[in-house]
Amino acid sequence: MRGLMKTARGTGNLEIREVDNPRPGVNEVLVEVAAAGICGSDIHIKHDRSFYTPPVILGHEYSGTVVEIGSGVQDIEVGERVVSPATAYCGRCYQCKTGHMNRCTAQGKRILGVSQANGAFAKYLTVPEYIVHKVPEGVSMEEAALAEPTACIVHAVAERTSICPGDTVVVQGPGTMGLLAVQVAKAMGAGKVIVSGVSSDRWRLDVAEKTGADLTLDVQAEADAVEVVREHTGGLGADAVIEASGACVACSQALDFVKVAGHISLVGVRGQPMEIDLDPMIDKELTMTGTWGTLPSSWVTTLRLLSSRKIDVSPLITHRISLDEWEKGFELMETQQAIKVLFADLE
Ligand SMILES: [Zn+2]
Numbered sequence: 001m002r003g004l005m006k007t008a009r010g011t012g013n014l015e016i017r018e019v020d021n022p023r024p025g026v027n028e029v030l031v032e033v034a035a036a037g038i039c040g041s042d043i044h045i046k047h048d049r050s051f052y053t054p055p056v057i058l059g060h061e062y063s064g065t066v067v068e069i070g071s072g073v074q075d076i077e078v079g080e081r082v083v084s085p086a087t088a089y090c091g092r093c094y095q096c097k098t099g100h101m102n103r104c105t106a107q108g109k110r111i112l113g114v115s116q117a118n119g120a121f122a123k124y125l126t127v128p129e130y131i132v133h134k135v136p137e138g139v140s141m142e143e144a145a146l147a148e149p150t151a152c153i154v155h156a157v158a159e160r161t162s163i164c165p166g167d168t169v170v171v172q173g174p175g176t177m178g179l180l181a182v183q184v185a186k187a188m189g190a191g192k193v194i195v196s197g198v199s200s201d202r203w204r205l206d207v208a209e210k211t212g213a214d215l216t217l218d219v220q221a222e223a224d225a226v227e228v229v230r231e232h233t234g235g236l237g238a239d240a241v242i243e244a245s246g247a248c249v250a251c252s253q254a255l256d257f258v259k260v261a262g263h264i265s266l267v268g269v270r271g272q273p274m275e276i277d278l279d280p281m282i283d284k285e286l287t288m289t290g291t292w293g294t295l296p297s298s299w300v301t302t303l304r305l306l307s308s309r310k311i312d313v314s315p316l317i318t319h320r321i322s323l324d325e326w327e328k329g330f331e332l333m334e335t336q337q338a339i340k341v342l343f344a345d346l347e
């Protein structure tokens with residue numbers, strides 16, 4: 001089969017390579033990929049800006065059908081439609097035993113499409129049975145391919161941020177993560193969701209409005225964005241702010257947007273140190289949380305939200321491409337002309 005492989009460290013070094021078809025090992029299933037999304041972290045790997053162990057076929061946001069099962073597989077059958085997190089875990093280390101499987105510290109841990117395991121930008125991949133989740137009926141394979149980023153947002157917003165019914169939530173950054181955060185916050189009962197972005201985000205802010213945002217805010221065009229948030233919250237500030245832009249300036253703005261005793265959830269990664277006045281944390285008695293990846297529970301909630309149509313990820317799929325069009329797909333993501341680009345043909 002062919003796969004989009006990061007062949008060596010350094011910038012670039014990304015190409016389609018011919019490799020042997022994988023076979024499922026003990027307790028593994030062989031999945032034929034139906035759709036796979038390009039993620040910001042794939043862009044970082046392309047530019048050698050994040051962790052990975054080459055050579056590795058990229059791709060960790062996927063859906064597919066099980067075409068073969070390895071020995072020892074108990075609960076998954078051939079023909080089952082499945083998704084999974086990227087990260088396998090050992091179940092034995094301190095982090096696993098204390099419920100933080102997303103931060104498992106086992107040596108040589110498999111991360112699909114990143115480290116020690118080929119990913120989904122190919123016709124097939126093998127996945128350990130214990131991390132697989134079945135796709136509920138009524139959820140399309142394309143929608144299911146967005147289960148991974150959705151589960152990350154479910155972990156950050158539903159599992160780790162306190163949002164009460166009727167709350168006003170500000171989401172910073174209308175990328176895939178921010179737009180998913182809008183829908184998850186609404187599903188949790190948020191009364192009003194305000195999405196902020198910069199002027200070049202205008203078209204993505206329009207998508208936010210179509211997918212549940214009550215108000216969008218161009219922080220470059222608006223003279224006083226903090227004042228706008230106050231106006232919409234009776235002068236109090238937002239109950240919760242989800243920082244999904246990764247911009248340094250958005251962090252200090254989050255401290256201004258949020259109300260006394262409010263909650264800031266950091267989702268966007270900055271990838272660089274920044275200077276910030278943290279005194280508002282004290283003055284306003286704030287809570288700030290960071291989250292990384294997903295827990296098994298995040299997937300259960302995600303698949304329920306998709307199957308009940310409480311959230312609809314399909315408007316976020318802006319482009320479908322074949323494996324041969326990978327350069328175009330990465331370009332669309334990097335230049336923010338796309339929200340989610342899916343490989344829909346992996347032959
Ligand atoms: Zn991702």
Ligand SMILES: [Zn+2]
Pocket residue numbers: 089090091092093094095096097101103104105106
């Ligand atoms: Zn572990």
